[in-house]
Amino acid sequence: xxxxxxxxxxxxxxxxxxxxxxxxxxxxxxxxxxxxxxxxxxxxxxxxxxxxxxxxxxxxxxxxxxxx
Amino acid sequence: xxxxxxxxxxxxxxxxxxxxxxxxxxxxxxxxxxxxxxxxxxxxxxxxxxxxxxxxxxxxxxxxxxxxxxxxxxxxxxxxxxxxxxxxxxxxxxxxxxxxxxxxxxxxxxxxxxxxxxxxxxxxxxxxxxxxxxxxxxxxxxxxxxxxxxx
Numbered sequence: 001x002x003x004x005x006x007x008x009x010x011x012x013x014x015x016x017x018x019x020x021x022x023x024x025x026x027x028x029x030x031x032x033x034x035x036x037x038x039x040x041x042x043x044x045x046x047x048x049x050x051x052x053x054x055x056x057x058x059x060x061x062x063x064x065x066x067x068x
Numbered sequence: 069x070x071x072x073x074x075x076x077x078x079x080x081x082x083x084x085x086x087x088x089x090x091x092x093x094x095x096x097x098x099x100x101x102x103x104x105x106x107x108x109x110x111x112x113x114x115x116x117x118x119x120x121x122x123x124x125x126x127x128x129x130x131x132x133x134x135x136x137x138x139x140x141x142x143x144x145x146x147x148x149x150x151x152x153x154x155x156x157x158x159x160x161x162x163x164x165x166x167x168x169x170x171x172x173x174x175x176x177x178x179x180x181x182x183x184x185x186x187x188x189x190x191x192x193x194x195x196x197x198x199x200x201x202x203x204x205x206x207x208x209x210x211x212x213x214x215x216x217x218x219x
Contacts, residue, residue, distance in 0.1 A: 020217055028145060029152040042154050
């Protein structure tokens with residue numbers, strides 16, 4: 001099984017005119033965390049996924065999906 | 069880079085703590101080398117006591133970092149950022165490398181003692197420092213360089 005978490009974090013963030021630092025401040029995480037989630041290097045917990053979705057005004061399912 | 073007003077200019081923030089932690093892989097081996105020369109390179113009692121106390125302080129400081137104990141002098145925001153879930157994952161990964169190194173070095177020493185008489189102090193120093201250096205290097209590797217915005 002080779003599943004990967006896809007996301008449209010960067011796309012949505014830039015739509016809203018937010019920088020990684022600003023989004024990181026909104027979610028109380030480091031900018032590196034945002035960067036690694038965007039690049040698919042780090043898979044966020046449900047809690048962080050919900051925080052990110054809330055900060056970006058989307059549902060979690062709209063922001064993250066499973067890629068096979 | 070976003071603008072964030074800071075009322076506490078004299079206090080370190082999450083970013084400066086993270087920056088200084090990225091320096092650990094370069095600093096810790098040098099500190100241990102220097103402390104080792106103090107502890108084992110001098111016969112004077114006082115020098116050995118000072119060297120051992122300094123070594124214990126550095127080792128406990130590393131333990132503090134790997135256990136993720138709270139840094140209460142920082143603001144709640146900075147504490148949350150330093151202890152965010154990626155940081156916890158990185159610390160856990162580094163700690164597991166440290167434990168693996170501890171076991172491997174320990175096994176090596178147990179085999180070596182069949183042929184060589186080991187000094188207890190040097191063995192403990194090598195065991196603890198070997199594990200800490202591996203953990204710190206792994207920590208530094210996972211935290212290598214702050215990416216550019218949108219990189």
